[in-house]
Amino acid sequence: MTAGPLSIDDVSKTYAGARPNGAVRALSRVSLDIGEGEFLSIIGPSGCGKTTLLNMIAGFVTPSTGVVRRGAVAIAGPGPDRTMMFQDYALFPWLTVADNIAFGLRAKGLSRRERETAVARFVDLARLKGFEDRLPHELSGGMRQRVSVARALAPDPDIVLMDEPFAALDSLTRDALQEELLAIWERSGKTFVLVTHNIEEALFLSDRVVVMAPRPGRIQTIVEIPLPRPRSPDLRTRDPVFMALKQRLFDLLHDAPQPSEGR
Numbered sequence: 001m002t003a004g005p006l007s008i009d010d011v012s013k014t015y016a017g018a019r020p021n022g023a024v025r026a027l028s029r030v031s032l033d034i035g036e037g038e039f040l041s042i043i044g045p046s047g048c049g050k051t052t053l054l055n056m057i058a059g060f061v062t063p064s065t066g067v068v069r070r071g072a073v074a075i076a077g078p079g080p081d082r083t084m085m086f087q088d089y090a091l092f093p094w095l096t097v098a099d100n101i102a103f104g105l106r107a108k109g110l111s112r113r114e115r116e117t118a119v120a121r122f123v124d125l126a127r128l129k130g131f132e133d134r135l136p137h138e139l140s141g142g143m144r145q146r147v148s149v150a151r152a153l154a155p156d157p158d159i160v161l162m163d164e165p166f167a168a169l170d171s172l173t174r175d176a177l178q179e180e181l182l183a184i185w186e187r188s189g190k191t192f193v194l195v196t197h198n199i200e201e202a203l204f205l206s207d208r209v210v211v212m213a214p215r216p217g218r219i220q221t222i223v224e225i226p227l228p229r230p231r232s233p234d235l236r237t238r239d240p241v242f243m244a245l246k247q248r249l250f251d252l253l254h255d256a257p258q259p260s261e262g263r
């Protein structure tokens, strides 16, 4: 079983593009270590390669040069140690809440009884009790996202990758889900990597925030978030350190260097 921290070692990615001369340099010389149990967020303007980086950790995209490792082992494809959660929930519309959550458990070869125990636990954790037999279209957006969280966590991956998971939600639901996600992360000891456009979300949740710049996509800077844990929701409106970090991240994003090369 693969284990250990993640290391992204001098990774670049160029997509060939459909047209001649249409190559896109999506990432240039990105290096980053992500500790076990860390909550790390990646922010940056559209097109700076955030999703590409996340997809490389997931094993969906291969670097053009450089390597992504889990412990000593190069990541060559998706694996049961990593799971990805998407903005559009990616639930199977024809499966009930319970069957959606159970989906990844079948692949792990668990017995029916073990699957039922795990589903019950994650139904509880995601506050979906009483909704086990509903279909996704019968749920609100916030509930669908909670199913998505439960489905990602049920197979017990070490690393949870999230691409704008709350972008489609209203701000109240989003705040509530951030708090739930934080509580789940605090209890789980897992590594969470979140791509988001939302500065407050990144700040509230993370140990570190990676700020990326575009064209070519690269790491501009990494900001440590020294806010103590457990974090209380009113940090977001009352804490002077939170406010100062928010301003700093805002300035970093808006002073992003201008395009220098490629497309």
Ligand SMILES: Nc1ncnc2c1ncn2[C@@H]1O[C@H](COP(=O)(O)OP(=O)(O)OP(=O)(O)O)[C@@H](O)[C@H]1O
Pocket (backbone or CB within 6 Å): 015, 016, 017, 024, 025, 026, 044, 045, 046, 047, 048, 049, 050, 051, 052, 053, 217, 263
């Ligand atoms: N499969 C692909 N083929 C060709 N070009 C791609 C592909 N995937 C991404 N790109 C290009 O690579 C660059 C980085 O894209 P990526 O989706 O990683 O950025 P992003 O920071 O996640 O953007 P956004 O915030 O808009 O989601 C963009 O210019 C994009 O058009």
